[in-house]
Amino acid sequence: MKLLTVAVPTYNTEKYLDRCLLSLLHDESVLDQLEIIIINDGSKDNSLSIARRYEKKFPGSIIVIDKTNGGHGSTINAALKIAKGKYFRVIDSDDWVNIIDFPRLIKELDKYDVDIVLTNYTRELVYEGAHVKFIYSDKIQYNKNYDMSDFDYKLFDDDYFFMATSNIKTETLRKSLLMLDEKTFYVDMEYVIFPIKEMSDFVYLNYDIYRYFIGRGDQSISIKSMVKNRKDHEKVLLKLLNFYKYTKMNKNKRDYVKKILVLMLNSHYMIYCGGKAENNLMKKEIKIFDSQLLENYPDLYKAVAKKFPYIDQYRSTKFLFTKSFFSFYKKYVNHQLRIRARGSL
């Protein structure tokens, strides 16, 4: 029986795909319980032939889907359709897994019947020549079942169920009718939020699984990419705001979704003020967005400014406040993050 399905979205990552697959396949003793679905999303390089080579070598564990380009969301949709594993997770093809903890996790998945099995992850900051281990608050206990309806999400601080930390029950994902947007960046937030309504419990295991490789300038999380793909960010954000408004959930889950949306809204404002605030088009865009937010989601409008006071200042200047202040603010935030990062190295 397959305990875990790993979806590996692949687009022009011939330089990295080997590393990802070698790490997943390292321990042969868990191959019977592991299903790897490599989704080649119309790569123009040799990614497909690399994937096929592994499929031929591990026919019982690897399936290759070759499709026309449709973006990250489309690859997850495709993998989810055919996944046979009890749990489902996504590992991007330029990332990899820790070869010690990954097999341990698979061996243990059989013991649990919860909606999410949470694990830790590490950011490999190749540019900085360092790595930062991500661990949820020590207030959350390992190996304990938590009921998500009455769980105190404040214990998560500013964290949530990240794509990199979540092994989600396949059945639960399907039940939530998860269909991610195609040809759109930042759909990982949809993946993180939409299934929440169907989920009832989770467990947190002390395994450091995901290795998130941050070393390429063209990665979608870089500020340059975020400015370029800001319309995608807005599209995903509006979809999630809609979900927040119209989906029935208990108060606890609702507060949790609200917390994530506040963080996402902050990122959205940061794209504009951290990017090119002088740019008239962008100024117009953020003005419209801000007024729509006030009209349709007044609670979130207030909440984001309460948590991130600079947004109020940004608004008070009618978005005329230029880059310098915000780049200063951004530097401050980055500095704080670095201090945090150093502490957990």
Add this chain to the structure above:
Amino acid sequence: MKGFVISWFFPPINSSEGLVTFKLLKNSGIKHDVFTQNSNNNWSYNSSENYLKHENISTIFGKAESLDEWAQECFKYFDKHHKKYDFIMTRSMPPESHKAALLIKAKYPNVKWIASFGDPIADSPYTILSKEKSPHRLNEQSIFNNSLREIFSMKRFAKNILWDYKDRHFVAEERTKRRLEKDTLLYADHLIFNSSYQENYMLKDFSEQVKHKALVIPHTFDKDFYVNKVKTNRQSDKIEISYLGHLDYLRNPINFLKAIKKLQRLKTDNYKRLSVNFYGNIDNYSKIYILDNSLYDIVHINKPIKYLESLEIMQKSDWCLLIDANLSRVVDENIYFAAKIADYIGSGTNIFGITMSDGASSDIIRETGGIVSSHSVDEIFMYLNLITENKIQTKNKNTSKYDSRNAAKRYDDLVRKMMAEKNLNHKG
């Protein structure tokens, strides 16, 4: 046809730079006289090396000890013997060979000149990374860590100015290097780079006309230098990884050693299966790390060895290790192609490269069937496990491009084309 080659390093001084040129000229069908020196053997392999010689190559030794005087001496020699030569070829580093060629070109503008580059002369990412920045300058750290008094401190301000003043020699030196590099790129008739990454980096601000002069001829191996036999009988069942060459505080093996430490802690059996040898200079921090973490049972540091001996060790090893500096803070792609990679390729041994994901080294290692890891300790650890468990198979492929015979053919073609153009211009 005869070429006049100017290269500070050349056998009998067996430095990496000199050997690269020697391998190219040895396999060329053209005769060359090489103007070099035999007094300064910094950066060389073991000095008691057998003198590498070839009938196609004659050497002329300059007596001057300083680089500038040597360039002048070279110019004077050429001035006296210029009728003997059809073209000149210069090889950096150091860049004074190009300086000598500029002097020659000023007096003999019709002499054809090929300039070949080891590393960039100016704005080298390695130099930029190694340059210590003023600790008194106002940066993010000082803004958020210090008080307003410190930020607006006259004392800090003065210290910063003093630092810049002390630094003026470096700034002036860099300016001179920039000028020399620019003149070389503009006035040489043809330019040879060792990788397209280096070419793009050095020519990014130049016109199409200059870019058109460029040719990539990679570093190469020479089959004649290797011991002509298959792998010798194994003395032990350990997997031997060898690093041959210079390491320093920027190009250091610390992440590799940390990965070995992790192996020792988490996969003891795999750890015991490993034997790692470094041949050449190694930074002190890494030496201390080896001692502090009791890795000395499997990690050995050896003195620099002779070049030909180093090739034999490459052949005997199971894996040849490459470690590049992590230049990610300065460039997105590694522009350096360490000459040792070509020798590794020639040995036919598996290559394990720890380098930036994008760039010359990683492309070449992947192309020839080796494995590449970033500087991440976890990633190196993963590969060490795969290596010690024999779970990774590499295949020596696409090596012909790095064979000096093929590179020399391309060089000869370039020279012939250049001379044909010269003759055509003369007739015209």
